[in-house]
Structure formats: C-alpha cells, structure tokens
Amino acid sequence: MAKIKTVYSCTECGGQSPKWQGQCPHCQSWNTLVETVQAPASANPRFQAWADTTSQVQVLSEVEAVEVPREPSGIGELDRVLGGGLVRGAVILIGGDPGIGKSTLLLQALSEVGARRKVLYVSGEESPQQIALRASRLAVDPARVRFLAEIRLEAILATLKQEAPEVAVIDSIQTLYTEQVTSAPGSVSQVRECAAQLTRMAKQTGTTILLVGHVTKEGSLAGPRVLEHMVDTVLYFEGESHSSHRMIRAIKNRFGAVNELGVFAMTDKGLKGVSNPSAIFLSSYRDDVAGSCVLVTQEGTRPLLVEVQALVDDAHGFQPKRLTVGLEQNRLAMLLAVAHRHATVACFDQDVFLNAVGGVKISEPAADLAVILAIVSSLRNRPLPEKLVVFGEVGLAGEVRPVSRGQERLKEAAKLGFTRAIVPTANRPRQPIEGLEIVAVDRLADAIDYCKA
Secondary structure: OOOOEEEEEEOOOOOEEOOOOOEOOOOOOEOOEEEEEEOOOOOOHHHHHHHHOOOOOOOHHHOOOOOOOEEOOOOHHHHHHHOOOEEOOOEEEEEOOOOOOHHHHHHHHHHHHHOOOOEEEEEOOOOHHHHHHHHHHHOOOHHHOEEEEOOEHHHHHHHHHHHOOOEEEEEOHHHOEOOOOOOOOOOHHHHHHHHHHHHHHHHHHOOEEEEEEOEOOOOOEOOOOHHHHHOOEEEEEEOOOOOOEEEEEEEEEOOOOOOOEEEEEEEOOEEEEOOOHHHHHOOOOOOOOOOEEEEEEEEOOEEEEEEEEEEEEEOOOOOOOEEEEOOOHHHHHHHHHHHHHHHOOOOOOEEEEEEEOOOOOOOOHHHHHHHHHHHHHHHHOOOOOOOEEEOOEEOOOOEEEOOOOHHHHHHHHHHOOOOEEEEEHHHOOOOOOOOOEEEEEOEHHHHHHHHHO
C-alpha cells in the first residue's frame, strides 16, 4: 500500500511545500500554509485519458473567429455584468458575504432560463425543503428548476452527464469533495480538484456552470488563488447588510468587459434590477450642505452619479486622522498635499473623513477633483454651487487631467437635472449640451476659485 504523503498547500496561490513555514515560498504570503494529504499521481485514471489526447498546432490566421452566442438570463443587470448573457461552456464564479443574495439571485436566474432551457440546481448546503421555501417566497415557478442535493463530486458529474442541462448551479464549491483526494471538504486540494473537474466537464459538454464561492473575512474568495484562474468569469457581490442595495461587479470576464457593475434592490420578492442607480445614490442629496459634492464616476460602460461627502474638523490629537469609506485612503493623503502646495488649502491640523454615499467603492482617479472640492467646502463651511457635478484627475503638479468617457458622463448629469459641471479642459464637449453649463479648468486652483464665486 502506498504511503500517504503530507504536504502544506498555500490558500492564496495553491503552491505546495514539504514542510510548514510562516511565509509561502511561492507568493510570499504569511500564515497561508495548511496541511493537506497529497493524492498519488496515478489515483485518477481520467487524468491519463486526458493526457493521451493530443492537439494539433494551428496558425492563428487560419482559426475562424466566431462571435460567441449568449443566452439571456432574464435579469438585465446580471446580463450587463456578464457582458450580454450566459455563454455555452463557460464557468462563472460568484462570491460574496453570507446572506448577501447569491443563492437568491441564481435561483431567480435559473427560473427565468428554465422557461426556455433545461437547468439544474445542485446544493451542498441547503435541503430541498429550504430551496422550495425560498422559491415560494420569491414567487418563481418551481416546475422549471430541477434540483439535486449532493456534495460528492463523482455523483454530481454523473448526474450532469445523465441530465445534460444547459445551465447548472453548484452551491457551493467549498462544500464538495472528491474521493480521489483524502482531505476534508473545503480544503485547498479539494476545492482545486473539484473546480478543475467541473471546468473540464463544462468545456467538454457545453454546460454553463455557475459556482458559488465563500469569501474570507478580508472579503476575498476563500480557497486557492488558482480557483480564480481556472474559471472564465469572476463576479463579486457587494453591499452593506443594513442597506437594501446590492451591487455585483465583474472582476474577470473572458467574454466581456471587466469592472462592469450591476445594481439590485433587495425586496421581499428577491433581487430586482435597478435601471437608474444614480437616482438611488442621490435620493437624499441636498446641494445646500457644506462638504458635499456630486461625482460622475464610470463603472464599466455605465456612468454613475455618486455623492462624495467630506467632514473636516479640528484634530484633537497629535496625529490628525485620515479616514475614507469607499475611496482610497492613500490617495487622500496625496490629494491633501497637492491642495496645500498648489491651492493653499491647509489641513495639517485637521481630521479629514471621506465617504462615498450608497456603499459604492470608487477606485478611479476621476474622483480626485470631487474629493478636494468636498474637503474645501467642509473646511470653509460653504456649500458648493447648486446643481454642480465634478470629475477630473488631479496631478502632483496641481494640474487637472482628463478622464475617459467624458461625453457620456456629462450627458448622464444633464439627464438627471444638473446644470453646471467642472471638467478638465480636454474633456470639454465639442457640441454644447442642452441645459448644462461647462466650466473647463486646467489647474486645481481654478476649480476652487470658481466654487468661491
């Protein structure tokens, strides 16, 4: 009998080490090595069959580029994030905090797709009774969805081969285990092996597989980092537990654009898509309050209007506080230095707090100008001009740099009733936009001087 060999696998990159170490030698992450049992190389005959198949070398110019057909999921916001719909043979990984709505959204999508295609819902966490109760609460047609409660991978693969569904949901990948690996379900080796075999099944049969993934306390997907490289699309659910709004973002998409954002509202009938999220984010906005500025940000192909709030107060300690919610904290320190050097705005003895209203996470530099104007407004306790929107990147020399898709941003602002816009000079539209006064600036000081008037 072969001797069982123990190795230590990294939960971040999946790399293996013969002994435990505090730092992974492959990705340099700390405290990520966990003990696993290494399966023999010849334990799975499917690998040998797969290795025996050969592929022919082709010239890329001889390969016919065919547009990938898509199957609408029946939920417009989900289709937007996926790049138009579900792709045959694609593997989609959906992660998010517990209770944020992953299973709810997938059950709604399966019900819609089930009206036209054969679908299968595989659950390793919930019983058939629990899924039936959720379907009743969501008012979906349970006759459209076929269900399987199973965590053994071999039984799931046999069912997929027998049923041949066009779309299948696995909820969740961390609960599955394969008999070819002796470690416990949820371990690095189990997650990696189960995901690899499901991906191979999807490519061979053309079944679209949606995997639900758990997340760690830091918000990243649990399991080895190689899991995200295996799949075609990675989606993240975002949102606060106390808010009814949910956002789903594409981090990786081989069949569409990344950083697309879908916005949902959680109701008693499940998740409903929000076609105009800017109106929600600005629902409680008031333009007569100091420290508030409206930013036109871009999420994928969709422009969003988000309120940026700043609070500047006297520091009560030796080290002034710099706190941000939804914005980059390191960039705030840089912007405060630029404002002091090029616009004589001094906050070295002030606590500065920033917040992007609505739970939106803004990472693009187009928020720089809005952040500084909100800080100046709060520092001087003077509201910004009425019906004003702002966007623009601020450089270290105090210049205001252009951003992408300026025309779409301005049109979205005009559609929502804003009448003034401070933009970089390079983003000035060639044709005037009806009802919108454009103020083009080259320097940060020019934008601050206009807000004084």
